[in-house]
Amino acid sequence: MINQKAIVVFSGGQDSTTCLFWAMKRFEEVIAVTFDYGQRHNLELQCAKEIAQELNIEHHILDMSLLNQLAPNALTRTDIEIKESDGELPSTFVDGRNHLFLSFAAVLAKQKGAKHIITGVCETDFSGYPDCRDVFVKSLNVTLNLAMDYQFVLDTPLMWLDKAETWELADELGAFDYIREKTLTCYNGIKGDGCGECPACKLRARGLEQYLEKRQGGDAR
Template structure:
């Protein structure tokens, strides 16, 4: 049964946010998506987000956050910064303040369109150590948003405790498995679907897919 509420999904067009979009479409009667332009390496990410929203009939907002690129140069926005993941250090793909700013602006948008629910695809279970993906931060930000606008928003994080294999499983339960597999863009090198196969995002996605397939095959047997 759907909640008779309106929701905004923070949407990148990747595996996680697309799974969250399908989840929101099952949970809420009205769903809109917001994508942030912050100087990503590949314009393909923005195009992918638009295309997915068009396919699903979801109203799509795009907000300019290019100032973030000026303040926090990183491997997601600069071709001259290598994508690295060194043990004990935050990956070079970490963008300081990204989720703080994205969800704050999503909250402002939600306020304007009469939505009380915000959905984001962050996860503690299978992430790269990003501090702004933690459950504690999300709960804290939820309180801050409500205090800042004297409102009652609810931030939903349906993937918070799911690893990539479980995210694939959730997309399957939502009848979105093939859609997510084919139409999303997770790859740091801008390749849709299965991606380049070499970057950390592709490796994590593929490993999760293989683990889910093994689990599903075991259940069938």
């Protein structure tokens, strides 16, 4: 365990909760930060709050409602359809979201004396979001260090994992059942296995099925 503090950018979803358990194994003190940007489902904020309380994690919810005004999208507006089209970014992409989230997480981290900021972004199993790419995270890491004269480390434990491997990591962390039952990934606001129809649920379910097949095959041997 590293004798340092870490901040986890935390939504209460599968990926960020896996990152939270990952951080708890590695750092002496873990703080979670959740952003309220006018999400379609307030349940996401409640879910994050409940998980943080259950795991005894210091939790901050920051107001980012301006993002909703600047970048209308399907995650915040019920009148915008959730859809994915070939060659285009999904309607769930929010311009600047990860840039702003990580920047504000860094401000909080410096105030708390934390150098590590952990985010669940991934460019292996993702929807083409430009702000989930490794090159973006590395460039922002440099920018934040220069902007605040502070040696932040942006950790991305899921960056090169597909969803099946993310489930495997959750299992290795002893959090498989917890993450499957208590997290909220669904764009329609249904906890656990979700609605099964939205893009987020389909991606999560496909990874889960692939990992369970692998695990059962290993048990058989």
